[in-house]
Amino acid sequence: MSESSVRVSRRPSPWHLVLIPLALVMAAPLIWMVLTSLSSVADTQRFPPGLPSALHWSNFSKAWNQGPFDRWLVNSAVVSIACVISNLVLCSLAAYAFARIRFFGRGVVFVLLLATLMVPFQVVMIPSLVIMRNLGLIDSLPALIAPNLVTPFGIYLLRQFFLSLPIELEEAAVLDGASRLRILRSILLPLMGPPLSTLAILTFLTSWNDFLWPLIVNTSSDVMTVQIGLASFQGAHFTNWPVLMAGTLISQLPLMVLFLVGQRWFVASLATTGIK
Amino acid sequence: MITAWARRRSTADHVSGWMLVAPSVLLIGLFGLVPLVWSFAMSFQRNDLQTPAEWVGLHNYDQMLGDPVLVAALRHTLIYTVLFVPLTLVGSLVVAGALNRNIRGISIYRLAVFVPVITSTVATGVIFNFLLDPEYGLANGLLEKVGLPAQGFFSDPDQALYAMVAMTVWGWIGFGALIYLAALQSVPKDLLEAAALDGCGPVRTFWQIQVPQLRPVTAFLTTWLIINALQLFDEVYVTTKGGPLHATTVVVYYLYQQAFQYFHAGYASALACLLFVVIVLVTLIQMRLTRANDESGAA
Numbered sequence: 001m002s003e004s005s006v007r008v009s010r011r012p013s014p015w016h017l018v019l020i021p022l023a024l025v026m027a028a029p030l031i032w033m034v035l036t037s038l039s040s041v042a043d044t045q046r047f048p049p050g051l052p053s054a055l056h057w058s059n060f061s062k063a064w065n066q067g068p069f070d071r072w073l074v075n076s077a078v079v080s081i082a083c084v085i086s087n088l089v090l091c092s093l094a095a096y097a098f099a100r101i102r103f104f105g106r107g108v109v110f111v112l113l114l115a116t117l118m119v120p121f122q123v124v125m126i127p128s129l130v131i132m133r134n135l136g137l138i139d140s141l142p143a144l145i146a147p148n149l150v151t152p153f154g155i156y157l158l159r160q161f162f163l164s165l166p167i168e169l170e171e172a173a174v175l176d177g178a179s180r181l182r183i184l185r186s187i188l189l190p191l192m193g194p195p196l197s198t199l200a201i202l203t204f205l206t207s208w209n210d211f212l213w214p215l216i217v218n219t220s221s222d223v224m225t226v227q228i229g230l231a232s233f234q235g236a237h238f239t240n241w242p243v244l245m246a247g248t249l250i251s252q253l254p255l256m257v258l259f260l261v262g263q264r265w266f267v268a269s270l271a272t273t274g275i276k
Numbered sequence: 277m278i279t280a281w282a283r284r285r286s287t288a289d290h291v292s293g294w295m296l297v298a299p300s301v302l303l304i305g306l307f308g309l310v311p312l313v314w315s316f317a318m319s320f321q322r323n324d325l326q327t328p329a330e331w332v333g334l335h336n337y338d339q340m341l342g343d344p345v346l347v348a349a350l351r352h353t354l355i356y357t358v359l360f361v362p363l364t365l366v367g368s369l370v371v372a373g374a375l376n377r378n379i380r381g382i383s384i385y386r387l388a389v390f391v392p393v394i395t396s397t398v399a400t401g402v403i404f405n406f407l408l409d410p411e412y413g414l415a416n417g418l419l420e421k422v423g424l425p426a427q428g429f430f431s432d433p434d435q436a437l438y439a440m441v442a443m444t445v446w447g448w449i450g451f452g453a454l455i456y457l458a459a460l461q462s463v464p465k466d467l468l469e470a471a472a473l474d475g476c477g478p479v480r481t482f483w484q485i486q487v488p489q490l491r492p493v494t495a496f497l498t499t500w501l502i503i504n505a506l507q508l509f510d511e512v513y514v515t516t517k518g519g520p521l522h523a524t525t526v527v528v529y530y531l532y533q534q535a536f537q538y539f540h541a542g543y544a545s546a547l548a549c550l551l552f553v554v555i556v557l558v559t560l561i562q563m564r565l566t567r568a569n570d571e572s573g574a575a
Contacts, residue, residue, distance in 0.1 A: 022371065027391070032406070047411065047416070049417045090303070091300070097296035101296070104290050116309060118556050120506075123548040124312055126325075127310070130314075131306065146303075149299075150299065209397065211396070227398045230402065234402050
C-alpha cells in the first residue's frame with residue numbers, strides 16, 4: 001500500500017485519467033462556442049459537425065455592428081457598478097446599526113428584512129413593475145438599479161462580520177464621544193476588506209447576469225443590459241450560428257476576464273454562500 | 277450622572293440607529309414588502325395592468341383548480357426539480373471529490389469546472405440551442421460517431437424537459453462543486469490521516485469520512501437548488517419558450533406568459549402566491565431539519 005503511494009507521487013497521478021475527460025465535458029460547450037464563432041455559416045451547416053475550415057474573425061465585427069453590444073455592455077457595467085457601490089455603502093451602514101446599536105424596533109425590523117430573503121422575485125415582480133411605471137422609470141437604467149440598491153443578504157453578511165469583531169475595538173472611541181459614522185469609517189472600515197469584496201463580487205455577478213427583471217422592465221434596445229441584448233440578438237440571428245456565437249462570446253468575455261484575473265476571490269466569495 | 281449620560285446615549289442611539297438603517301428599510305420596504313402585500317391583494321383582482329382593476333374574490337384561485345396548463349406546468353416543474361436537484365447534488369459531490377487533490381494542473385481542471393458558474397443563463401441557453409440542434413448540433417454528431425440515431429432534443433416534446441435538465445445541470449454543477457470543494461478542504465486533516473493509518477483507501481475515506489462531514493453543506497445546497505429549480509425561467513425563455521406543445525412550460529414561465537403575454541396580472545399574482553407558499557415551506561422544512569441536525573450533533 002505505502003509502496004504504491006510512493007510510486008504514484010513520482011509518476012503523473014492516475015487522477016488525470018478522471019479529470020481530463022471531466023474537464024473536457026465541462027468545457028466542451030464553451031469550446032464549441034469559441035470554435036463556432038470562428039466558423040463560416042457553411043461550416044455550421046454540415047453533418048457531422050467539424051472544425052472551422054478557416055478562421056473567420058469577421059463574425060466578431062458583424063456581431064459587434066449588428067447588435068449594439070458596445071451599448072449593452074456599457075449599460076450592464078453602469079447598472080452593475082452602481083448596484084455594487086450602493087450595496088457596499090447602504091449594507092455597511094445598516095449592518096453596523098443592526099450589530100452594534102440598540103435602537104427601538106431593531107429586532108422586528110431585522111427579522112422583517114431577513115424574511116424578504118424568502119420571497120421569490122417572481123412574487124414581487126408585477127407590483128414592482130407598476131411601481132416603476134408610477135415613478136416614470138420604465139425603460140431606463142435607473143429602473144434596473146433602484147430595486148437592487150440594497151439587499152437583505154448583504155446586510156445579513158456584514159452584520160455577521162461585525163458581530164464577529166471584539167467590541168473592545170470600538171469601546172474607547174464610543175466613550176470618547178466619537179460619532180457612529182466616524183467609528184465605522186476610521187476603525188471598522190480598514191478591517192472590512194474581505195466581507196466587502198465578497199459582497200461586491202456577489203452583487204456584481206447577480207446584477208450582471210440578472211435576466212427576468214431587465215427583461216420585463218426595459219424593452220428599448222438602448223437601455224438593455226447585455227443579457228437581454230443577447231436574447232434579442234438571438235431572435236434576430238437565429239440561423240446564423242457563427243455570428244450568434246461571436247455575440248455570445250462578446251457578451252461573456254468581460255466577466256470571464258474578471259474571473260480569470262480574480263479567480264481566487266470569486267471562488268472564495270461564492271463559497272461563503274454555502275457556509276452562510 | 278451615569279444614568280443621565282446613559283439616557284442621553286440611548287436617545288442618541290435610537291436616532292443614529294434609525295438613520296443608519298433608514299435607507300435600507302425604505303428601499304427593501306418599497307421593493308420587497310410593499311410588492312409582496314400588493315401581489316397578495318392583486319391575486320383577488322381581475323387586472324390587466326392597463327384598465328382599472330376589479331375585485332373578483334377567490335375567482336383566480338378557483339380558476340387555478342380547473343386549469344389544465346397549470347396542472348401540466350406543475351407536473352413539469354416537479355419532474356424537473358426531482359431530476360435536477362439530485363443529479364446536480366451527486367454530480368457536484370463527485371466532481372468536488374475528484375478536484376480535491378494536489379496534483380499538477382489541478383487549477384486548470386478547476387477552471388474548466390468553475391467557468392460555467394459565471395456563464396449567464398442566456399449564454400448557456402444560446403450555446404445549447406446550437407449544441408442540441410437536431411440537424412447540425414454537436415450532440416447528434418457525437419451520437420452518430422457511436423452509431424446512435426439522431427435525437428430531437430428541444431424540438432421533441434418527449435425529450436425537451438430532459439434536455440433542459442441536462443443543460444441546467446451543466447450550468448449548476450460548477451457552483452455545487454465549488455461549495456463542496458470548500459467544505460471538503462475544511463475537513464480536519466488529522467481525521468484523514470487517522471483514516472489512512474487505519475488502512476482506509478481514498479475512495480472509502482471519501483464516502484465514509486468526508487461525505488458525512490458535509491451534511492450541513494448538503495442541506496444548504498439542496499434547499500438552494502430546489503428553490504432555484506422551482507423558479508426555472510431564463511433557460512426556458514431562451515431555448516424552448518415553454519414548447520414544444522407546452523412540454524417545457526414550467527410554473528414561472530406560465531406565470532410570465534399569464535402576466536405579460538395574456539395580461540392576466542391577477543391570475544399571475546395568484547400563481548405567484550402559490551409559488552411563494554411552496555418556497556416558504558421548503559425553506560422552513562430546511563431550517564427545521566438543520567436545527568434537528570444541530571441538536572442531534574450536539575447531543
